[in-house]
Amino acid sequence: MQSTSPRFRENAGEALRDASLQRALRNIPTGFIKKRQKAADRMPEFEDLRDAARDLKNRTLANLDFYLEEFESKVVANGGTVHWCSNAEQAREAILCICRLVGAETVTKGKSMIGEEIGINDFLEENGMTPVETDLGEYIIQLRKEPPSHIIAPAIHVNKEQVAEAFFEAHQDLDADRNLDQPTALLAEARGKLRERFLAADVGITGANFLIAETGSSVIVTNEGNGDLTQILPRIHIAIASIEKVVPTLDDASTLLRVLTRSATGQEASVYTTFSTGPRRAEDPDGPEQFHVVLLDNGRSEMMGTEFQEMLRCIRCGACLNHCPVYGAVGGHAYGWVYPGPMGAVLTPSLIGVDEAGHLPxxxxxxxxxEEVCPVRIPLPKLMRHWRELEFRKGNPAIRFRYGLKAWALLARMPWLYRRIMGLAMHTLAGWARGTGVLQKAPLAGGWTAHRDMPAPEGATFQNQWRAHVARNRDSGT
Amino acid sequence: MTKAADQESPTVALFVTCLVDLFRPTVGFAAVKLLEDAGCRVEVPAAQTCCGQPAFNSGDRKSARGIAKSVIKKFESFDYVVAPSGSCGGMIIKHYPELFEGDEKWEARAEALAARTHELTSFLIDVMGRRAVDTRLSATCTYHDSCSSLRELGVKEQPRTLLNSVFGLELKELEQTEVCCGFGGTFCVKYPEISNAMVSKKASHAEATGAEMLLAGDLGCLFNIAGKLLRNGSKMDVRHVAEVLAGMTDTPPIGRPPRRGDIPVEGGAKKASSAPTAIPAGHAARDA
Structure with a gap:
């Protein structure tokens, strides 16, 4: 996916002026945030569980190579195949190769952020296949030809009228006068359309919330059941996952599942939690003939051993997006690549480069x-600040800003000069206010005064008044 | 923590903060009064400037460490350090130790200072054991939690406990009180449109309470919210919580015109004649 992250400012401006997006974003506080809080309140051990989740992810990351190899050996023992891919191109080629071997035409897809990261849909289309998203939100945005705007609610920016419009456009074989006013009508239509696709699919691609080393299983967490139909009905199941998704044991996956669903949607468990272990065995009533895992690195192993290793604990619950006031103001598309919000602000520069995504942190x-809601306690602000430090060392912030900052920092270490200069400056600013109490304009503060008044200084600084006060008390002997 | 038994009248160094020092000295005097009323001896170390947060959050770690070292040197000899700000307090309490992590010479000193540093309302309650102030103000107020006070320092109940003890004051809670106002230091000038969207929501939640006055413990948030309310033509007054707790509400609310003769000048005498600029009579008109 081509990033528009360098245009973050412009993207954000457009998002702020998009009335229907703003309407959609207003639902987040009452939806996700309240539900998560209720789920956390219902569970006395929730905070302890977050510690446990953080610790188990840290232990896993410390031995990531070991668990990945154990995972592979179990997948192979179960009759499946693991494809190690160091970048998006290799992952796309691996998937295409599998699809071609079985002459695939229709490829169904469960929701997968790795699928977005490697741009698999466009690639399969370019190679003559028909990828079909089967998660309702993903299906909607696929029809609208746009990327997801949220990692667990991909179409959160779309309202039901826009969905109906997309369905009328895409499902032209249906009665043009049908009524699609109600969400249930939209759901029924999508279900009917997708059922045909499920049955026609040659290959099903899903993501994975976890990969389990001790069993060689992939796990998906869904609410619609589309993931199950995607991975069970076709002849081939391909699970695509990044390397940090591996956990040592089934118990570990259970610990993470308990914090994942509560943090994401406030559910104690999602409607479907599905474990896939290898292809269909002789005694199984159903299942795919082949089971492939496409394991993607794409820059993650470079994060190991750096400050950003902590980011690899992320289990993609979306809580940081839901609670972020910046995400809440501009939505996901403004961030310009696959991962929006705070987790995206830390991860995106690691994956596509800080030159491209420098705005985000x-x-x-x-x-x-x-950080307050992250189920695995990733110190997101600290990591964003770390990006700023790397940027600063490279000399990236604008020259005027850098010099301003350096001058301030220098002055802050010369208290006597500071007091003189700032004392004068405050008198000047107080004078500019002309007794109104505010400044309508101030140097270097155009961004402020474009939208709000600037309260003027009272006049003399506290320290100067305080010194006079102390001297007066001394003189009067008090 | 309760009142330290061996510290009936501890010496407290006031970390004034640059915004209070330069823009709103009233808050400094209010803080001094509150601390003295609580039995503290207050000192204002003369050579203080800034806590270094702008440099730290902009990625200039080197400058931040330089400033932090000078703050540590100037403040480490006092019993306590108190700041009328969760943001600057949080910088010293949470981030100084982080800045010197692994530094043999400075880490312990940074941690020792952090352990003795407190946000004002939290200090009055958690360290000095105060539960009430002896003040009155007939007003309906709402309180905005600054992110740093709330999340870095866990300050939430302390200002409310003290405000509820102000005779005549009624407190009304803001909707979405835990959400950031959009100030964010340099954020508000680097991403003004997003900041504006955030502060607009905050201002409308504030107005929706019907309160006459909005209070908070951080001048950054207060200037941001006051600036927006003023631009919107709102009648709501905005003040630092310390002003109300100390009963120092004679000075005009943030961003409101000073009354004739009210501009404080060097030497502390409140005489309009020595003010830096002439104050026009009838200053009520403010350009929208």
């Missing part, structure tokens, strides 16, 4: 709500 107030 800068566009944060460090309000800390993301």
């Amino acid at each position: 800068n566009a944060s107030t460090f309000c800390g709500r993301c």
Whole structure:
């Protein structure tokens, strides 16, 4: 996927002026946020569980190579195949190769952020196949030819009228006068259309919430059941996952599942939690003939051993997006690549380069709500700040800003000069306010005064007044 | 923590913060009064400037460490350090130790200072054991939690406990009180449109409470919210929580015109004649 992250500012401006997007974003506080809070409140051990989840991910990452090899050996023992791919291109080729071997025409897809990361749909289409998203949200945005705007609610930016419009456009074989006003009508139509696709599919591609080393299983967490039909009905099941998805044991997966669903949607468990272990065995009533796992690195092993290793704990619950006031203001598309919100602000520069995605870790107030809700306690503000440090060392912030900052930092270490200069500056600013209490314009503060008044200084600084106060008390002997 | 038994009248160094020092000295005097009323001896170390947060959050770790070292040197000899700000307090308490992690010479000093540093309302309650202030103000107020106070320092109940003790004051909670106001230091000038969207929501939630006054413990948030309310033509007043707790509400609310003769000048005398600029009579008109 081509990133538009360098245009973050412009993207954000457009998003702020998009009335239907703004309407959709207003539902987040009452939806996801309240549901998560209720789920956490219902579980007395939730905070302990978050610690346990963090610790088990840390232990796994410390021995990632071992668990990945164990996972592969179990997949092979079960009759499946693991494809190690160091970048998106290799992953696309591996998938295409499998699809071609069985002469695939229709490829159904469960929801997968790795699928977005490697741009698999466009690639399969370019190679003459028909990829069909089967998660309702993903299906909608596939019809609308746009990327997801949220990692667990891909079509959160779309309203039901826009869905109906997309369905009328795409399903032209149906009665043009049908009524699609109700969400249930939309759901029924999507279900009917997708059922045909499920049955026609030659290959089913799913993501994986976890890969389990001790059993060689992939796990998906869904609410619609589309994932199960995607991986069971076709002859081939391909699970695509990045390397940090591996966990040692079934018990570990259970621990993470308990924090994942509560953090994501406030559910104690999702409607479907499906474990896939190898292809169909002789005694199985159903299942795919072949089971492939496409394991993607794509820059993640470069994060190992750096400050950003902590980011690899992420289990993609989306809680940081839901609680982020910046995401809540501009939505997911503004971020310009696959992963939006705070987790995207840290991960995206690692995967596509900080030159491309430098805005993302800068566009944060460090309000800390993301870290407060992260189920695996990733210190997201600290990691965003670390990107800023790397940027600063490379000399990236604008020259004017850098010099301003350096001058301030220098002055801050010369208190006597600071007091003189700032004392004068405050008198000047107080004068500019002309007794109104505010400044309508101030140097270097155009971004501020475009939208709000600037309260003027009272006049003399506290320290100067305080010194006079102390001197007066001394003189009067008090 | 309760009142330290051996510390009936501890010496407290006031970390004024640059915004209070330069823009709103009233808050500094209010903090001094609250601390003295609580039995503290207050000192204002003369050579203080800034906590270094702008450099730290902009990725200039080297400058941040330089400033942090000078703060540590100037403040480490006092019993306590108190800041009328969760943001600057959080910088010293949470981030100084992080800045010097693994530094043999400075890590322990940073941690020792962090352990003795407190946000103002939290210090009054958690360290000095105060539960009430002896003040009155007949007003309906709402309180905005700054992100740093709330999430870095866990300050939530302390300002509310003190405000509820102000005779005549009624507190009304904001909707979405835990959400950031959009200030974010340099964020508000680097991403002004997003910041504006955030502060607009905050201002409308504030107005929806019907309160006459919005209070908070951080001048950054206060200037941001006040600036938006003023631009919107709102009648809501905005003040630092310390001003109300100390009963120092004679100075105009943030961003409101000073009354004639009210501009504080060097030397502390409140005389309009020595003010830096002439104050026009009838200053009510403010350009929208």
